[in-house]
Amino acid sequence: MKGSLIFGAIALFPAVISAKASPPAAIVEYCRQKGPLPTGFCKSPTCAQTLRSAELESLLRRAFLECFAHDEIHLDSFVKYQINSLETGINLFEKIYQDKKESLLLQGRQSPSSPSREWWNCPQNNSPCKWLALENNNAPKKLTPTGREGMILPNPNQPIPNYVYPFDMWVTKLAGGQFTLYINGKQIEPEDSGLDFFIPAGTAADDVWYKSETGAMIHFYGSCSTYTPCLGRKVVPWTRGVSHKRLGQDGEIYIGQYDDDLVLTIADTETTSEQYTVFADGVKLGSTHGRLTLGDEKYKRSNIRMIDVGSGAAGALRSIANDGFWGSFKIPRGAKKITIVDDSSDFDFAFEYRLDTTCSC
Structure with missing residues (x-):
């Protein structure tokens, strides 16, 4: 009888618990009787109190009394050691459980379906996230060789005097050619990709210089933000949209055939x-706006520059890269129809739009 009692107590309180071992059934049952199991093992205020309870100490004393029949001091030390060992074991299992839980939470934050990741942001590998390519027909811009001297970097899309970058942009050097970028005389280091150089919104084009002894090919992209979200697969290329306000119909785009979260990008043209x-x-998503450097003023119609940017994809990109009004909006999966409204006029209007999927990481 005493032997089985001692064996049971030893099974309850191993001096060392392997990180891979399963908790002894007796410990689990003991904790289950004394308190809830709110986490992966047995860690609660009730369980902690039980470890130091007189009942547990009494159980240990009865189990090992015969081993220390004439040495109560060592029995006291042994009992305390076993209680501490049990607490250490429980803490070890709790730590393993919490580490696993935190690892799963971290994976969830990195998952594209996780609500904690901003929908517009999608880092891929070590390359910067990107919005639209701003050159017409996605054609690279060819840079003139500078020799050892520097030259002003041509602004995106059509050349504009006194150009100021309207939002954060990436300059991406395509394969081949040497390219060094400077802003206000300071050399700009590329991102981890080695090909992408960042130009902050509000930078004057005259302050952006480059050196390339051989010439180079580059692309301009919008940097991802709430207003310029990272894009995935192109669904609908730049397309002309129209309204028939005189007949009581606003601009309408039917999207019920798509089973993805989409990004609508729209620009005022002509x-x-x-x-x-x-x-x-029927749910309002927002309104088109001007350059992002205007801050809260970007939604004021008085900031629209009335210039003829042309039509089609080229007109849309010129409108975006300069001072037209434009916007990118997330269209949730399952939506059936997009409606474009201009409340300031009773006349028909035309616009350019495109649809892309949201970026998936």
């Missing part, structure tokens, strides 16, 4: 003078 409000199945 003579830029209009501001649009965007709805998905």
Whole structure:
């Protein structure tokens, strides 16, 4: 009887518990009787109190009394040691459980479906996230060789005097050629990709210089933000949209055939003078705006520069890269119809739009 009692107590309180071992059934049952199991093992205020309870100490004393029949001091030390060992074992299992839980939470934060990741942001490998390519027909811009001297970097899309970058941009050097970028005389280091150089919004084009003894090919991209989200697969290329307000119909785009979260990018073209409000199945998503450097003023119609940017994809990109009104909006999966409204006029209007999937990491 005493032998089985001692054996049971030893099974309850191993001096060392392997990180890979399963908790002894007796410990689990003991904790289950004394308190809840809120985490992976037995860690609660009730369980902690039980470890130091007189009942547990009494159980240990009865189990090992015969081993220390004439040495109560060592029995006291042994009992305390076993209680501490049990607490250490429980803490060890708790630590393993918590580490695993935190690892799963971290994986969840990195998952594209995780709500904690901003929907517009999607880092891929070591390359910067990107919005639209801003050159017409996605054609690279060819840079003139500079020799050992520097030259002003041509602004994106069509050349504009006194150009100021309207939002954060990436300059990406394509394969081949040597390219060094300077802003206000300071050399700009590329990102981890080695090909992408960052130009902050509000930078004057005259302050952006480059050196390339052989010449180079580059692309301009918008840097991802709430207003310029990272894009995935192109679904609909730049397309002309129209309204028939005289017949009581706003601009409408039907999207029920798509089973993805989408990004609608829309731009005022031809003579830029209009501001649009965007709805998905009747829910307002937002309004088009001007350059992001305007801050809260970007939504004021008085900031529209009335210039003829042309039509089609080229007109849309010129409108975006300069001072037309434009916007990118997330269209949730399952939406059936996008409606484009211009409340400032009773006349028909035309615009350019494209659809892309949201970026998936």
